[in-house]
Amino acid sequence: MFVEGVHFDLGWMTAEDAGWRSLALALGDLAAKGAQPGWALAALAVPKGWTVEQVSGLYSGMHALAGRWQMPIAGGDMSAIDGPAVLSLTVAGRTSKRPLGRWEARPGWAIAVTGPLGAAAVALRGRRAHRVEPLIESGRRLNELGLCCGDISDGLVREMEKFAAMSGAGSIIQADLVARAAGASLEDALTSGEEAELVCVGPRDMVLGAGLSIVGETIPDRAVKLVGASLQSTGYDHFGRAAQ
Amino acid sequence: MFVEGVHFDLGWMTAEDAGWRSLALALGDLAAKGAQPGWALAALAVPKGWTVEQVSGLYSGMHALAGRWQMPIAGGDMSAIDGPAVLSLTVAGRTSKRPLGRWEARPGWAIAVTGPLGAAAVALRGRRAHRVEPLIESGRRLNELGLCCGDISDGLVREMEKFAAMSGAGSIIQADLVARAAGASLEDALTSGEEAELVCVGPRDMVLGAGLSIVGETIPDRAVKLVGASLQSTGYDHFGRAAQ
Structure with missing residues (x-):
């Protein structure tokens, strides 16, 4: 809607x-x-x-x-x-096969994104119409490889909270591994919603084989944790998440 | 919506x-x-x-x-x-079989409704919440018999215009044959939308066999015509329809 x-x-x-x-x-x-x-x-x-x-x-x-x-x-x-x-x-x-649901994510899996994040936030700030390209072909390929993917409609961190709520597996995200779109801040990359890119989780070898950039891993604890000094200093506490 | x-x-x-x-x-x-x-x-x-x-x-x-x-x-x-x-x-x-679309209506078919019309208009006037009961079972039976039905979301007359636009077959509606819900005027019965009742068209024998009340018939001319002196006197010209 x-x-x-x-x-x-x-x-x-x-x-x-x-x-x-x-x-x-x-x-x-x-x-x-x-x-x-x-x-x-x-x-x-x-x-x-x-x-x-x-x-x-x-x-x-x-x-x-x-x-x-x-x-x-x-x-x-x-x-x-x-x-x-x-x-x-x-x-x-x-789909040609049943896609994995978020509830099927397991601890110890790699978390990866399909590309740099934050482009939507940059476009919004600049009041610039941004023709998002839905990644239909990439999504098909990644699902066929067996990865479990989600769109980033509410930001990467929020997306990992959805995985945690449904699977019980939280995440550690390495902030410095998250590639940023041109003009995007770290905050943009971690929180910008309405992104075209997808976030996928799966066994590390499968993720590497898919050619994706790993940004963290899933953990047995239900929390979503951000790692990176720059984050502690930019005040991400208001998410109510533990920063290590 | x-x-x-x-x-x-x-x-x-x-x-x-x-x-x-x-x-x-x-x-x-x-x-x-x-x-x-x-x-x-x-x-x-x-x-x-x-x-x-x-x-x-x-x-x-x-x-x-x-x-x-x-x-x-x-x-x-x-x-x-x-x-x-x-x-x-x-x-x-x-559905167990393909339902007929409005475009498949043929001239010379009978037009019938499943019950009295105008209840929604009466409820609206009285500001009374009206728990519409969708006629799922009746609709299944009537479609399985081979009738072509529509819901009355915008009023009976408007509904027949949709049949006409899609099939080329207009209608003659005999206003005095349209049963009215308790408290409903003839105008209510002919124009009240958001009705639970269905309007169905089909060969006359099929409609009679279904136990429905016939209110008119489809015609080769694309127009929707209302027959009934009471209608001419209540000013239905504003629909842009010919009254006979």
Whole structure:
């Protein structure tokens, strides 16, 4: 669900950008599970102030991205709203094998990311429309190798908390191993959400074989711990996490 | 998609009622196609002013209805919104045979409804929470008999316009044959949306065999025509439809 003013802002992005971006983020869930996009449903609440061009722009942006996988926007719904626009997307995909769920993560596995993090935070700060590219092909390959992946919708650290909550296996993240996108601070890299990159966990050899950059490992303790002097000094205590 | 202030109003219904009602209306689409409920996804944008009790009440209302078919609310999403609440529901179901689409309607078929219409308009006028019962079992039976059905989400007349737009077959509706719910006017019966009842079309013998009340027939002309002196006098011209 994408809410105007929360997830997108037509003050500094076009409706096309907002449509693209929303569908791209929804497809991030499919990418994380190694699924090929099948179809999408789009429900839209339209504010009175919107123009027909804005509504059709939003759909154009979605169609432009969906077309890459011949993914039909197979249905949906439209309503008026006395408030901000709300776009609700449901996407369905298909995998060749059952993807691992977060609850199946085991302690002692390596944690890796598919690329540098923080690009979304940098784009947001610069009020620059950022056409996220969902990593459908990478996600398929990584899942087929047997890795357990998640999208980074709420930041890397938050993502590892989800793994911990569902599997019981926490994490130690080596902050200095987390590659940063151009212009991104360490805080951006660790906390920026709505990232295109995926985080994957699995046995160390499997992760190395996949060509990913290791940033930490899972542990028997349910906590998510950050290692790195720079972090202690930049005040990451407000996450309520132990810094070593 | 159900928008607070458009589709539900917590000023005179509980959050449980709103949740029930929204899921019931979403299930109306499955009922129309003869599908057994499978699973639902619920995405919710929550206004700052809502209480935890309201959020959980909304889900309770949905769960109470979903439980009838052991239908899991299998996932979803939640976001904040600076505006009215928005609930977006996706429901999936399964049919034993392919249901007929609206585009498959043929001229000369009978049009029938499953029961009296206008109850939703009466409830709305009285600001009375109205727990719509989705006609899942009736819908299954009618589809298995071979009828082509639709839910009445935007009123009977509007529904026949959808049939006309998709099949090329318009309708003649005999207004005096449309049974009215208690307290409903003829206008209510013809235009009230968010009804639980279904409208079905099919060969006359099939419709009679199904035990439905015939209210008109489909015609080769794409127009939707209303027959009944009372209609001409109550000003149905504003629909842009020819009254005979």
